[in-house]
Amino acid sequence: MLIGIPKEIKTGETRVSMTPSLCRRCVKSGAKVLVEKSAGVRAGFADAEYRAAGATLVGSAAKVWKSVDLILKVKEPLASEYDLMQEGQTLFTYLHLAAGPELAKALQRKRILGIAYETVETADGQFPLLKPMSHIAGRLSIQIGAYFLQTQHGGSGVLLGGIPGTMPGHVVVVGAGNSGAHAVQMAAGMGARVTVLDLETRKLEALDMEYRGRVVTLVANPANIEAAVADADLLVGAVLIPAAKAPIVVTRKMVARMRPGSVIVDIAIDQGGCIETVRPTSHEKPVYQELGVIHYAVPNMPALVGRTSTLGLTQATERYVAMLVEKGPERALAESPGLAKGVNTRDGRIVNEAVAHALGYGRAES
Template sequence: MLVGSPKEIKNHEYRVGLTPESACELVAHGHQVIIESGAGEGISASDDDYRAQGAEIVDTAAEVFERADMIVKVKEPQAGERAMLREGQILYTYLHLAPDAEQTRDLIKSKAVCIAYETVTDAHGGLPLLKPMSQVAGRMSIQAGASALEKAHGGRGVLLGGVPGVMPGKVVIIGGGVVGFNAAQMAVGLGGHVTIMDRNPEVLERVGTHFENRASTRFSSKANLAEAIAEADLVIGAVLIPGAAAPKLITRDMLKTMSPGAVLVDVAIDQGGCFETSHATTHADPTYVVDGIVHYAVANMPGAVARTSTYALNNVTLPHALRIARLGWKEALRRDPHLAAGLNVWDGHITCAPVAEALDLPHVPVEQALA
């Protein structure tokens, strides 16, 4: 199979779909790899690095899209990229379709085979291709939030860890999954006063056991959430419903109970955000203020640490890419129901039920696509 990776074009996105080492693996298994010139610059991988591993360098993204049987990316295709997709071509990347009707319509129109990293599952009920980026985003959320709390950046002027004689900042993390757990690790490490909220008693028990007296846990009822938010200096939105739009857990009215200059970091923004006042921002202009509360809602947080993120992502995406390239997408998905869960769009149809429900569009079961 001919596998191609174009240069990412989303604002301040420096990751790349294939590292030189991943290209080497594909070539070693008998496949062809084409890379757009400059695609690896953000991870300090030159065109010559790719050539040394047997990949071909091409001048434009158009050539990658025209020639490749499978496109391997990181972020969802932008409008110009979607226009280059063709019927039957495999697109293997993050998609986050539930809050993005325009992208979904374009992918339906293309009749491409669109496999989304974020809905591929594993035998334990996890999301293995989302996990490494959730780990990165969770850890970055505390860095970003701590910076936004500085007075010069519009925040309250609070140091998360405090100093002797001065109380540390209060951090509330909504969601105890991968993002929330990694955010808590960073916040605890900085010395913050950390509360982790979730609705799943097993999650609360797990994180409570891990952090012991270094962080508190609290059931995420509406009343408890409202009380915790009112006292917080920094709130991390770390909720996820796989494939679906994120629930709006913090309303605009709740902002009025918070201290001016408090910070909200919405890690769920890829799925539409879990704060009512959230809208996607970029690394170029990451924050905005609503009712005195600083919002950080960058939709590709891991792109800022591109080398770490790209290698972590390739570690989990490459095995599936090799399987798809060897067997073809249909046979690969037939043999692996967890990979089949990643199929979001096929032949002009939505095959991911949460996406169809979120956008009020017809749904065709994955089984029909594989028949």
């Protein structure tokens, strides 16, 4: 098998889809690996490390994409990469097609076997390739929110942990999944007042047990969300449904009631965002103000910590990459139901139900 590792080109992206360690494993399994020069530099992996691991370094993305069987990426292909895709290739990456109709069309047109990290599933219903980035995004959301709450960035000047004699900042987390739970952990660790809302009482019970009353847990009904959001210094949107478009749970009217200089961080922006006033931003221009509130919605937030993110991601993807290399895509998908659930596009068709619904296709094609 011939594997291609292109350099990520999304603005501010620092991650790479293969470490030298994973490269060495693939080469030992009989694969040939083409790595675009400098692909791993921003994550702390030099070209020499890939060369020592058995990779062939090439000078352009076009050379990486040309004639390879399997492309490994971190982020979804951008429009400038659509023409580089080769008919019938296998692409293994985060796709987030619910928020990317044009990419979906390009994958169909090129008959790409598109396997999305975010929909690979374990037997117990977990999403192992979404999990590490959700952990990082959740933790970063508090760090980022605290930064933009500073007065010199236009924030309200609230210190989340407060000091003796002052009220700590109020962090409201909507969604208690992987990213939301890690946002709660960071916020509580900083000494903030924390409120977390979710529809699943099971998740709220687990957080209540863990924090023993130090975190307020509320059912995410409109009245509770409205009251909590109005009092938030930092609002974290963490409602994410794998493969599906994120539902809007915080309305524009709710945001309008927030205090001036408050901050919103929407972790769900990869899937369209769960806050009505949010639109995607970038690492070059990460925030904007609307209704007096600072909004942060960078889709590739984990790129802020490229090395940690790369290691977390590739440790999770390694077993699946090994399956694809050692058995070939068709056999690997046949033998691994969890990996098969990652397939979003095949032979020019959308085959994932949630993606098909989000894109308005009705039902997925079998």
